[in-house]
Amino acid sequence: MNKELQFTFEEIFKQNERRIYYHIHKLRIDDPHQEFYQxxxxxxxxxxxxxxxDKGILSTYFNYIIRNRLIDLYRNKTKQKQHEIFTKSELEALDIHIEKVKEPFLWKMLQSELTENQWKWVNYRIRLEMSVKEIAEVEHVSIDTVKYWGRQVRQRLRNERYRKLLLDRRII
Known part of the structure; x- marks a missing residue:
């Protein structure tokens, strides 16, 4: 901290608390759990x-720092949500219609083309519609591990050679 600043943080906070709410409102962020306020x-x-x-006005600096931190947090949360979502609708977006994969025989064929962990992810996330957190708890692994399994499955399902193999076997 610069020695020239003569106010305590408590005094500064009382004068500037509304800035936080202003930026949350201005960025149109819904903050029911006060994460963005924190x-x-x-x-x-x-x-x-x-x-x-000597670098500028304190209020301008507050505005800059607060706004950018809120934007960073918002982006991280949005990215996290996008990585967690991979359900039947996403399968359909990949032209993998879940109705065609309802038969146990077809699930077995799909299972034979995936690694054990990839299959766990497909089974829990798509068939049983469990959340990433629930899968991690059941399998006693980290959430990042489960997300990694999902990325592998997505990558495999988007691969043209792999999709052709599944089409030939009439899985999709």
Missing amino acids: EGLYAMWNAYKTYQT
């Missing part, structure tokens, strides 16, 4: 600690 508060504290009086 991130904004942390950003304000960090800005307070790193502020240099």
Whole structure:
């Protein structure tokens, strides 16, 4: 912190708390669990600690830091949600119609083309419609591991050679 700053963080916070709410509202972020507020508060504290009086106005610096931290958090959360979603509708987007894969024989054929972990992901996520977190708990692995299995399956299902193999076997 720059020694020239003469106010405590508590005083600065009382004067600038509304900035956090302003940016949350301005960015149209729904914050029912106060995650974005917490991130904004942390950003304000960090800005307070790193502020240099000769570089510009404190309020401008707060606005810049808070807004960008909220945007970063929003992007990360959006990306996380997109990675978790892979359900029947996504299979259909890949032209894999779940109605065609209802027969146990066809599931067995699909299973024979996947690794054990890839099959676990397909079985839990698509057939049983479990969340990534639930799969991780059942399999006693990390959430990142389950997401990795899903990325492998997606990559395989999008591969033209693999899709042709499945088409030839009439799985999709």
